[in-house]
Amino acid sequence: MTSIVPLHIIIISIVISIVLSPSNGSDPDPLQDFCIADLKSKFTVNGFSCKPATNVSSDDFFFDGLSQEGNTSNLFGSSLTQGNVLAFPGLNTLGISMNRLDIAPGGINPPHSHPRATESGVVIKGRLLVGFITTGNVFYSKNLTAGQMFVIPKGLVHFQMNIGAEKALIITAFNSHLPGAAVVPFNLFGSRPSVPNSVLTKAFQVEGTIIDEIKSKFGG
Ligand SMILES: *[C@@H]1O[C@H](CO)[C@@H](O)[C@H](O)[C@H]1NC(C)=O
Ligand SMILES: *[C@@H]1O[C@H](CO)[C@@H](O)[C@H](O)[C@H]1NC(C)=O
Ligand SMILES: *[C@@H]1O[C@H](CO)[C@@H](O)[C@H](O)[C@H]1NC(C)=O
Numbered sequence: 001m002t003s004i005v006p007l008h009i010i011i012i013s014i015v016i017s018i019v020l021s022p023s024n025g026s027d028p029d030p031l032q033d034f035c036i037a038d039l040k041s042k043f044t045v046n047g048f049s050c051k052p053a054t055n056v057s058s059d060d061f062f063f064d065g066l067s068q069e070g071n072t073s074n075l076f077g078s079s080l081t082q083g084n085v086l087a088f089p090g091l092n093t094l095g096i097s098m099n100r101l102d103i104a105p106g107g108i109n110p111p112h113s114h115p116r117a118t119e120s121g122v123v124i125k126g127r128l129l130v131g132f133i134t135t136g137n138v139f140y141s142k143n144l145t146a147g148q149m150f151v152i153p154k155g156l157v158h159f160q161m162n163i164g165a166e167k168a169l170i171i172t173a174f175n176s177h178l179p180g181a182a183v184v185p186f187n188l189f190g191s192r193p194s195v196p197n198s199v200l201t202k203a204f205q206v207e208g209t210i211i212d213e214i215k216s217k218f219g220g
Pocket of ligand 1: 038051052055
């Protein structure tokens with residue numbers, strides 16, 4: 001007679017393996033000191049392959065891409081400069097990255113979410129309203145000034161708006177080398193191909209003309 005593993009043992013084993021699985025957390029831990037991304041390599045695993053160690057120099061560990069103020073002359077009056085693995089290959093596999101966010105008076109970094117990272121940030125200058133909405137539709141927000149920090153739990157929709165009279169600057173940090181961003185207005189109203197109006201009129205309970213008007217602003 002073959003012995004059969006009881007069902008409850010199988011279920012407990014599955015639950016334990018899910019809880020302990022690294023995919024449940026942020027980026028996985030690195031397997032070596034560093035792995036400078038070779039962005040041109042044809043091989044990608046879960047990240048980028050490493051540049052040969054003999055090609056690595058000090059410059060691979062430093063990045064001055066966040067030193068310049070961004071151009072905020074656009075629809076939202078804001079400019080995001082990314083310091084992720086694509087811009088700074090030295091971050092590859094290390095599970096962290098940073099962005100610079102410049103916002104003109106009245107401007108906004110529109111509602112968006114980062115599927116792969118929790119975000120923390122610090123206001124360097126200006127006055128901002130920073131807020132996020134939970135999966136239970138609770139809105140948490142606060143007005144911040146220079147030196148004050150905030151945190152946005154992983155994956156939640158959030159925004160930063162300049163409510164002061166001066167330019168605002170924020171530096172943000174993420175527990176992923178490539179946090180990704182789904183920007184709500186572009187996601188829903190500017191995708192290619194376009195999300196059908198039948199979906200959006202039903203979802204937002206408005207007429208198609210209103211959907212067309214919003215789409216026209218986001219190239220949808
Ligand atoms: C490594 O350096 C060699 C010699 O400079 C160069 O030919 C090669 O393209 C470099 N490889 C990568 C992945 O950077
Ligand atoms: C900023 O962007 C606007 C719109 O694209 C452009 O007209 C302007 O020349 C840019 N300013 C600078 C300083 O690059
Ligand atoms: C935040 O700033 C806005 C705009 O200046 C103001 O209307 C609001 O009362 C402020 N909220 C708090 C809690 O200070």
